[in-house]
Amino acid sequence: LEPRGRPGRHGVFVNRSLAMEKIKCFGFDMDYTLAVYKSPEYESMGFDLTVERLVSIGYPKELLNFVYDPSFPTRGLVFDSTYGNLLKVDAYGNILVCVHGFNFLKGPDTRETYPNKFIQRGDTERFYILNTLFNLPETYLFACLVDFFSNCSRYTSCATGFKDGDLFMSYRSMFQDVRDAVDWVHFKGSLKEKTVENLEKYVVKDPKLPLLLSRMNEVAKVFLATNSDYGYTEKIMTYLVDFPHGPKVPPTPPQRLSFIINEMRTPLDNVCVCSYFDLILVDARKPVFFGEGTVLRQVDTLTGRLKIGTYTGPLQHGIVYSGGSSDMVCDLLGAKGKDIIYIGDHIFGDILKSKKRRGWRTFLVVPELAQELHVWTDQSAMFEELQSLECSLAELYKHLDSSSNERPDISSLQGRIKKVTHDMDMCYGMTGSLFRSGSRQTLFASQVMRYADLYAASFINLLHYPFSYLFRAAHVLVSSCASCALPAPHAPSSRTALPPPSRCPTSRQWSTPASAPSTPSARWPRATAASRTSSPSGSS
Secondary structure, three states, X not given: OOOXXXXXXXXXXXXXXXXXXXXXXXXXXXXXXXXOEOOOHHHHHHHHHHHHHHHHOOOOHHHHHOOOOOOOOOOOEXXXXXXXXXXXXXXXXXXXXXXXXXXXXXXXXXXXXXXXXXXXXXXXXXXXEEXXXXXXXXXXXXXXXXXXXXXXXXXXEEOOEEEEOOEEEEHHHHHHHHHHHHHHHHHOOOHHHHHHHOHHHHEOOOOHHHHHHHHHHHHOEEEEEOOOOXXXXXXXXXXXXOOOOOOOOXXXXXXXXXXXXXXXXXXXXXXXXOOOOOEEEEOOOXXXXXXXXXXXXXXXXXXXXXXXXXXXXXXXXXXXXXXXXXXXXXXXXXXXXXXXXXXXXXXXXXXXXXXXXXXXXXXXXXXXXHHHHHHHHHOHHHHHHHHHHHHHHHHOOOOOOOOOOOOOOOHHXXXXXXXXXXXXXXXXXXXXXXXXEOOXXXXXXXXXXXXXXXXXXXXXXXXXXXXXXXXXXXXXXXXXXXXXXXXXXXXXXXXOOOOOOEOOOOOOOOEOOOXXXXXXXXXXXOOEEOEOOOOOOOOO
């Protein structure tokens, strides 16, 4: 029998129920969404260009010897610009991992700087969240710089920076230099130029992309809103949809004529290279795009320049727009907030702002999810061991209450739990999993659960679902309700849903099992992989 859900790497995970048949518009980001950059080649190029920029403004030439290591950085880390530390934190600011350069600090060392192992995430002047895939090179660069200056004999380390004779460089100024260098590389440097010069090396070309876009275009409107400029967008999108076997030109153009980026017929297949968008917006300036926005202008596609004046007319197919806002998108496409699902990789710029400010439905692309699911399945015994240790810890308190003077010795169990947690983290990389540290969820995981209605390793996974599909979220109970032993209405598929709640024999609180060998979604209690047998109710 066909399993009720798709295997994890082909699945779409659900935080909030969503009826696809109610979606009238599919919106896309481009970078790291439609255009998937090859890793680690693309990050290595960005890292090298940023280092070159830093050297050009006066940083030591020894930095040119650095080589990007993809095994170190994880998205979602927080950089403390006061003390130069990279921190992995949970949703509440509790520190899970602390790294100074490449030195992973233990608990007592961490408490010297953070007495409560806690930070105020709201202090954005001090703490910078490295949430995007574009942040991976600079995450590694922060560690490289701190490590270099800490070990270079020319410099003297102090709590908030380094001294070179009478010169002092704070971590804050180093942080700002790196941020400025990254912005320079992206907006004034040669990153985009080098990318388009060698698209095969840096950009993934997926033959399923034009197929999915064409199918979406048959059932709904499709738009692109990217922060990239027109010239770069045109080159990238042309490359992505240029397949000899692509959809052929219909004998009579449909009423919603798709914007043609490039038309090129081949003698062999008589096919054309065209896009499948009703609306294209470049220079969107997200997240400002989801608020007040910017002036909507028209792009001259022959010269790539912007035409003078503000565009005030109706939607015209074949026209590329620059700037604008999410409200303008709704007006041009004749759609309301919940009619639109926006697909992007940026948890803040694409997902959080479109959800909070405009009520759009959201689909987060998390490329790391494929590796996370692989480790989860491959290391299931380790997750089971952690659950067993936590049950043993509960056993020690089984017969104790407020009248007891006995203090169980839990030091041995705590040590074993820490070791298993560390071993689990190392399976993902030097800074651990994107979603968890042991049994504790990371800040990134909490943001995914809060703002992404759907998420997957790739939006191409939507090919495996009909456009009438109902994505159903798991029922979520607060601890007091979950503690009641309620019989499961049916036995869920091991591939697609959370297993029935279970508990340690001695524990007083129900909990979701720490592991389920064939249940990748069990790590994130509010998310389930989409199931085949969905009810027609309960969506929004």
